Amino acid sequence: xxxxxxLAVGALVAALPSVLLGCGFGSDQPAERPEQASxxxxxxxxxERVQAYLDAVTAKxxxxxxxxxxxxxxxxxxxxxxxxxxxxxxHFEVPEAKITDVRPGSRGLEVSTSxxxxxxxxxITRPLVFTVTRDGADWCIAGELPGGNTPGPATTP
Numbered sequence: 001x002x003x004x005x006x007l008a009v010g011a012l013v014a015a016l017p018s019v020l021l022g023c024g025f026g027s028d029q030p031a032e033r034p035e036q037a038s039x040x041x042x043x044x045x046x047x048e049r050v051q052a053y054l055d056a057v058t059a060k061x062x063x064x065x066x067x068x069x070x071x072x073x074x075x076x077x078x079x080x081x082x083x084x085x086x087x088x089x090x091h092f093e094v095p096e097a098k099i100t101d102v103r104p105g106s107r108g109l110e111v112s113t114s115x116x117x118x119x120x121x122x123x124i125t126r127p128l129v130f131t132v133t134r135d136g137a138d139w140c141i142a143g144e145l146p147g148g149n150t151p152g153p154a155t156t157p
Contacts, residue, residue, distance in 0.1 A: 043102050045139040046109035046132035053130070053141060054097035054113060057087045070133065070140035087144075092119040100127075101149045108133030112148030 049068050056065035065088060066077055081088045094117055101112040111130045116123060127148035130141050 046111050050111040050130045058094045062088045068141050070135050070142045092117050
């Protein structure tokens with residue numbers, strides 16, 4: 001009986017490496033580092049929040065724009081969004097808005113954008129930089145300022 005158990009255990013131990021190789025152990029692919037995955041996730045979330053805000057501005061959807069902001073910005077947004085210089089002002093249109101750069105900043109991720117604004121026959125393009133941060137389990141826009149970062153060099157994965 002002991003001989004049978006030893007043989008069974010020996011067979012199991014002999015088969016273990018092939019089972020582990022099937023599960024990805026011993027793969028020649030480099031493992032993803034946790035900090036790299038976190039940075040990539042943060043960049044994607046920041047880009048997602050700002051793109052949703054830009055889409056809301058283009059569509060003049062104030063509620064959708066407000067929902068992308070951190071709660072601390074809601075009161076200021078409510079007072080300025082549809083005012084003469086607000087992002088959702090009635091007297092101008094936004095035919096094009098795009099993200100040009102995403103990078104870490106001192107208060108969160110800085111998402112640079114280019115926004116074309118038309119009023120009557122006049123068209124201007126203005127750069128804006130949004131600060132996106134994590135608020136609990138969610139991501140939100142914590143700031144918006146004129147200006148932006150020059151897009152960095154393209155990186156290859």
